[in-house]
Amino acid sequence: DSGVTQTPKHLITATGQRVTLRCSPRSGDLSVYWYQQSLDQGLQFLIQYYNGEERAKGNILERFSAQQFPDLHSELNLSSLELGDSALYFCASGPKTGLFTEAFFGQGTRLTVV
């Protein structure tokens, strides 16, 4: 158990809809990272938050947004969903200090858009 909790584990929704994925980081971790894993794109970094502030942005679509709340949990909002958004979405958290990044991953949310 990594200590990172993601909900829900599975989500099936229709095209055009909006969903929210939730992530609770490990106790004490201030950084939250979101990744998308699809068969054709591999593991793609979407966005990072650190202590409530956006810190880095990757290949995140404009239809997607995220935030980190004062209690450090994070939500990833996906809107106007398309079939191609079907993927496994991972959240990871990392410590606030250290010489390097060591990210701990949740089990992911599998999103299926039909």
Added chain:
Amino acid sequence: GNSVTQMEGPVTLSEEAFLTINCTYTATGYPSLFWYVQYPGEGLQLLLKATKADDKGSNKGFEATYRKETTSFHLEKGSVQVSDSAVYFCALSKAAGNKLTFGGGTRVLVKP
């Protein structure tokens, strides 16, 4: 930009065979290097890491050495088990608190 390239799979082996998964990276400076493993239906788990040149990371019989001169971090295990069947990801991070950049993953299947 930073990138990681690893050998494509799937790699199919018999139990007790020797496993090597090649990983090379492109990055300026001195990134930290990682191997993550994803077992079926699960999230990614950190397998091992190395933070400077010539460091060797090791865990569960797996090893990888940070080679600055060849910008490589190849994963090896001397005798694989069926339970090692998984997808293995090589990754790098440029600095503390920075995002991880992953390779494409290598699926390994170990047959009894």
